[in-house]
Amino acid sequence: MADRKISIFVEEVCRVEGHGNIVLNATDGKIEELRLEITESPRLFEAFMLGRRWDEATHIACRICGICSIAHSTASVLAIEDAFGIEPSEQTIALRKIAYHGEMIQSHVLHFYYLAAPDFLGVPSVIPLIQSHPEEVKRALRLKRLGNDLCKLIVGRHIHPCAYLPKCMPKLPDPAAMEALHTRCLDARRDLDAAVALFSTLKLPDFDRPTECLASWDPDEYGMYRAVKIKSSNGDMTDTREYKTKIREFVVPHSHAKHAETENGAYMVGALARFKINYDQLHPKAKEVAQALGLTTDCTNPYAITVAQVVETVHSLEETIKYLEWCLGRELEWEDWDVKPRAGRGVGITEAPRGLLIHDYTFDDGGKLTNVNCIIPTNQNLNNIEHDFHALVPQIIERPDDEIRLLLEMLVRAYDPCISCATHMLKVEIKR
Amino acid sequence: MAKPRAAVFSMTSCEGCSLAILECENELLDVLEHVEFVEWREAMSEKTTEPIDIVFVDGSVSTHHDIKYIKRIRERARMLVPIGACAVNGSVNALKNRYGMNEAKEIVYGEAGAQFDTIPVRPIRAVVPVEFEIPGCPMNSEEFLRIVRDLLLGKKPRLPNYPVCVECKRKENVCVFEKGMFCMGPVARAGCGADCPSYGGWCEACRGFVDNPNEQAHWEVLQERGLTPEEVMQRFDIFCAWEIEDRRARAQQEKKE
Ligand code: SF4
Ligand code: SF4
Ligand code: SF4
Numbered sequence: 001m002a003d004r005k006i007s008i009f010v011e012e013v014c015r016v017e018g019h020g021n022i023v024l025n026a027t028d029g030k031i032e033e034l035r036l037e038i039t040e041s042p043r044l045f046e047a048f049m050l051g052r053r054w055d056e057a058t059h060i061a062c063r064i065c066g067i068c069s070i071a072h073s074t075a076s077v078l079a080i081e082d083a084f085g086i087e088p089s090e091q092t093i094a095l096r097k098i099a100y101h102g103e104m105i106q107s108h109v110l111h112f113y114y115l116a117a118p119d120f121l122g123v124p125s126v127i128p129l130i131q132s133h134p135e136e137v138k139r140a141l142r143l144k145r146l147g148n149d150l151c152k153l154i155v156g157r158h159i160h161p162c163a164y165l166p167k168c169m170p171k172l173p174d175p176a177a178m179e180a181l182h183t184r185c186l187d188a189r190r191d192l193d194a195a196v197a198l199f200s201t202l203k204l205p206d207f208d209r210p211t212e213c214l215a216s217w218d219p220d221e222y223g224m225y226r227a228v229k230i231k232s233s234n235g236d237m238t239d240t241r242e243y244k245t246k247i248r249e250f251v252v253p254h255s256h257a258k259h260a261e262t263e264n265g266a267y268m269v270g271a272l273a274r275f276k277i278n279y280d281q282l283h284p285k286a287k288e289v290a291q292a293l294g295l296t297t298d299c300t301n302p303y304a305i306t307v308a309q310v311v312e313t314v315h316s317l318e319e320t321i322k323y324l325e326w327c328l329g330r331e332l333e334w335e336d337w338d339v340k341p342r343a344g345r346g347v348g349i350t351e352a353p354r355g356l357l358i359h360d361y362t363f364d365d366g367g368k369l370t371n372v373n374c375i376i377p378t379n380q381n382l383n384n385i386e387h388d389f390h391a392l393v394p395q396i397i398e399r400p401d402d403e404i405r406l407l408l409e410m411l412v413r414a415y416d417p418c419i420s421c422a423t424h425m426l427k428v429e430i431k432r
Numbered sequence: 433m434a435k436p437r438a439a440v441f442s443m444t445s446c447e448g449c450s451l452a453i454l455e456c457e458n459e460l461l462d463v464l465e466h467v468e469f470v471e472w473r474e475a476m477s478e479k480t481t482e483p484i485d486i487v488f489v490d491g492s493v494s495t496h497h498d499i500k501y502i503k504r505i506r507e508r509a510r511m512l513v514p515i516g517a518c519a520v521n522g523s524v525n526a527l528k529n530r531y532g533m534n535e536a537k538e539i540v541y542g543e544a545g546a547q548f549d550t551i552p553v554r555p556i557r558a559v560v561p562v563e564f565e566i567p568g569c570p571m572n573s574e575e576f577l578r579i580v581r582d583l584l585l586g587k588k589p590r591l592p593n594y595p596v597c598v599e600c601k602r603k604e605n606v607c608v609f610e611k612g613m614f615c616m617g618p619v620a621r622a623g624c625g626a627d628c629p630s631y632g633g634w635c636e637a638c639r640g641f642v643d644n645p646n647e648q649a650h651w652e653v654l655q656e657r658g659l660t661p662e663e664v665m666q667r668f669d670i671f672c673a674w675e676i677e678d679r680r681a682r683a684q685q686e687k688k689e
Contacts, residue, residue, distance in 0.1 A: 048528055055613075056670065063569065066445075127469065144454075155631060159570040162628040162630070163631045170633055337612070
């Protein structure tokens with residue numbers, strides 16, 4: 001193909017949360033420009049959290065993101081508890097995990113059904129699927145609503161919890177409502193079986209690029225709700241308070257969102273990273289599903305993130321059932337909310353649906369914030385996405401523009417980026 | 433009759449409010465029978481160049497780009513309906529107005545700040561006229577459905593003009609001040625069913641204030657309960673920094689006249 005000039009500009013990639021552009025310019029198969037531009041307006045959270053009381057931190061920070069506000073709230077209360085030396089009770093943790101897994105279910109279902117599946121089924125959005133795949137759409141709605149209702153049961157709302165506090169839950173859920181949700185969770189197993197059947201027929205684009213992965217690690221369970229350490233796919237462990245020794249964030253000119261790297265360069269976080277790192281602790285039912293979908297821990301295809309989300313949804317559903325049964329099996333006890341602030345630093349690390357999420361707070365003796373740093377999953381993935389672009393484009397450069405464009409968009413969507421989060425724009429370093 | 437054509441756009445926000453439309457799961461399929469979504473970047477790839485009957489926008493105006501963007505949307509929309517606190521009163525985004533723009537950039541970006549476009553945060557109605565506003569962070573899905581129904585029927589929707597405390601007492605909640613929490617219920621606009629106190633937390637006035645809030649009295653209550661004046665101001669500011677400044681500016685204007 002002589003003198004072929006490719007110029008692809010995807011303005012505001014659709015079916016991702018937030019505003020990002022893909023830029024590709026190439027002449028005769030030689031890439032001149034290739035990047036993912038983040039154009040979302042910066043929101044400057046760090047600047048306005050400074051100087052505020054500890055009890056305002058969680059509800060402000062969760063406004064960074066509407067899709068994963070429970071994950072942000074979780075990281076935030078974990079950071080506050082770490083700073084103030086608070087150990088929440090087993091009951092509080094069980095209740096939080098019901099909401100936490102509820103968000104995981106709703107977010108993964110939203111992504112794999114509404115945002116990613118249309119690409120595989122060759123339609124522009126979920127809307128035509130209402131006609132062509134009505135049962136699938138109803139199933140998706142049902143699963144997503146289950147996730148929302150689990151959040152609602154515990155913290156009142158899935159987008160920006162009404163009350164998610166350090167130390168204890170300020171309201172105990174009604175046993176009858178828990179019972180009803182437990183039944184719905186058992187029924188949801190069938191819906192998920194059907195989702196697995198659908199996804200087993202979809203074919204992922206061929207592409208592989210090995211990269212380092214990072215995820216939360218907990219000795220007692222599949223790392224999600226709380227990281228005891230950060231674990232790398234190469235086996236390295238990092239203490240939560242020492243995360244900066246592993247992760248470095250930096251600014252690039254074409255993006256309103258920071259990028260990140262480890263000593264090994266770009267890395268991946270999210271469902272596939274967790275799956276690869278913590279596979280052994282996955283629920284046996286989720287392992288079966290992984291096998292049925294052909295997903296293995298040596299997978300290096302980023303398009304498979306969507307498949308890992310299906311697997312994790314099964315895991316989160318089983319965890320939810322377990323914690324609901326735990327709560328239903330006893331009389332829940334009222335706990336008093338008496339938080340005593342003290343000076344010091346606290347780090348809270350959890351897994352948002354899109355990956356490792358870090359909140360790092362420092363308080364003075366009055367419990368006012370003197371330093372805030374948050375590291376967001378999408379920021380960490382951006383660098384990796386661009387590295388994927390550079391590996392993928394030479395392999396597909398001979399194909400028609402439309403196909404190249406679709407494959408690049410699908411790749412961005414596979415990471416399920418949450419660009420509003422990524423442009424919360426906290427303190428930055430300059431790369432020279 | 434052809435279905436009304438609807439679209440959803442986002443500016444500076446967490447996009448939680450456009451997501452809240454998808455949250456109307458049970459009703460979503462019914463809604464889709466009555467309106468046709470023609471553009472919604474978060475959820476679909478389809479786009480349109482035709483005029484749109486009803487446009488929902490979440491997010492504040494916070495860059496020069498946002499100003500151009502919302503003006504373009506206004507031209508295409510028969511009805512423009514800002515959804516959520518970001519779009520209606522600036523929400524937490526407007527907290528950055530409390531800093532000088534250069535200072536805010538410096539805190540956040542250090543030397544790299546120069547490359548970013550940021551201006552004081554404003555709600556949509558401060559830039560273009562709007563037909564109706566749906567408050568809340570996030571907006572309440574039931575209220576959204578009710579208001580959309582009214583707008584499509586040509587009725588004028590209403591928002592309550594009494595404080596959250598009224599709804600809270602109706603629900604017989606224990607007042608959270610008793611638990612040592614600080615609540616904005618007495619000055620906040622109701623309509624959410626006092627959601628936060630009902631789940632054991634405190635109200636932060638995410639729906640803005642009632643029309644004539646008794647700010648002074650509430651200011652004193654919060655101080656009596658132990659907040660310093662600076663802390664009281666920070667509480668008032670969380671969701672209403674823009675609203676407070678705007679009211680102040682208008683009062684000054686009136687004085688001059
Ligand atoms: S009002 Fe709240 S929920 Fe809605 S977009 Fe703004 S921050 Fe998100
Ligand atoms: S909890 Fe808040 S909203 Fe409810 S009565 Fe007390 S002050 Fe009012
Ligand atoms: S109780 Fe207050 S903060 Fe909570 S939803 Fe209602 S108005 Fe918003």
